Amino acid sequence: MDVARFDLRGLAPGQGPSRRHVASVVDAAEGTLVVQGPVQALAAVLARLWKSDRLPAVTVGWEPVDGDADCRGLARDLGLGTGTPRELCLVRDDHGGVLLHHxxxxxxxxxxxxxxxxxxxxxxxxxxxxxxxxxxxxxxxxxxxxxxxxxxxxxxxxxxxxxxxxxxxxxxxxxxxxxxxxxxxxxxxxxxxxxxxxxxxxxxxx
Structure with missing residues (x-):
C-alpha cells in the first residue's frame, strides 16, 4: 500500500495550513497519508478529504509534534500507537471545518x-x-x-x-x-x- 507523508510541523501556534497547499498534497494521496504536525494540521487534512469525497478511502496516520499539550491530549484520546486501523466519526461545522480536540x-x-x-x-x-x-x-x-x-x-x-x-x-x-x-x-x-x-x-x- 502506498504511504505518503505530509510535513506540517512548521505551523506556528494558532496558525492553520494553506488550503491550497493541503489540497495539492491530499488530492494526490492514495492508500495511506501520514500527517506530521499539530492538531490543526490533521483537522485541515480531514476537512479536505471530506470535501473531496475521499473519506474513508484514504487511511490517515498522524505523527503529532512533541511538547504540545493539545497533541498529547488528542493522541491519548485517539489511542494513537495502539490497536488496528479503525473508522471514527467526524465532527463538522457549517463553515466546512472539522473539529478534533477543542x-x-x-x-x-x-x-x-x-x-x-x-x-x-x-x-x-x-x-x-x-x-x-x-x-x-x-x-x-x-x-x-x-x-x-x-x-x-x-x-x-x-x-x-x-x-x-x-x-x-x-x-x-x-x-x-x-x-x-x-x-x-x-x-x-x-x-x-x-x-x-x-x-x-x-x-x-x-
Missing amino acids: GRIESAAPGRALAARFGAQAHHDDARVADGRITRIEARPRWDVADQLTVAVVTVPLRRPGRTTGRALQVACDPARVVRDGVPLDREVQRWTWYADDRVRWRLQP
Missing part, C-alpha cells in the same frame, strides 16, 4: 475575550444550554463513543461550567469569535453549529 466560542471584544460576556442562545440536541449572557462555550468531540460531543457553557469566569453530551450544538449569538483546535476563524460569527456527522467516517491508522 472548539471555543467567545466574545469578539478586543483584548478581553476570555473574560468578556456576550449574549447567546444555544441548544445541544433538544436541551437549551444557554439563554442570556455568557463568557464562552466549549465543545470537545468524544472518542470513546460514536457521534457525540461534550459541550460546556461558562456563564461567569471561574464558575464551574454546565456540561452536556449530545450530537449537535447550535448557537445564535452576538458577534463572536470561534476558535477551532487553536486556530481563530478569520471572521466574526452570529450563528454556529458543531455536529457529529453520523453519515461520515474517517479511517485512522493508529
Whole structure:
C-alpha cells in the first residue's frame, strides 16, 4: 500500500495550513497519508478529504509534534500507537471545518475575550444550554463513543461550567469569535453549529 507523508510541523501556534497547499498534497494521496504536525494540521487534512469525497478511502496516520499539550491530549484520546486501523466519526461545522480536540466560542471584544460576556442562545440536541449572557462555550468531540460531543457553557469566569453530551450544538449569538483546535476563524460569527456527522467516517491508522 502506498504511504505518503505530509510535513506540517512548521505551523506556528494558532496558525492553520494553506488550503491550497493541503489540497495539492491530499488530492494526490492514495492508500495511506501520514500527517506530521499539530492538531490543526490533521483537522485541515480531514476537512479536505471530506470535501473531496475521499473519506474513508484514504487511511490517515498522524505523527503529532512533541511538547504540545493539545497533541498529547488528542493522541491519548485517539489511542494513537495502539490497536488496528479503525473508522471514527467526524465532527463538522457549517463553515466546512472539522473539529478534533477543542472548539471555543467567545466574545469578539478586543483584548478581553476570555473574560468578556456576550449574549447567546444555544441548544445541544433538544436541551437549551444557554439563554442570556455568557463568557464562552466549549465543545470537545468524544472518542470513546460514536457521534457525540461534550459541550460546556461558562456563564461567569471561574464558575464551574454546565456540561452536556449530545450530537449537535447550535448557537445564535452576538458577534463572536470561534476558535477551532487553536486556530481563530478569520471572521466574526452570529450563528454556529458543531455536529457529529453520523453519515461520515474517517479511517485512522493508529
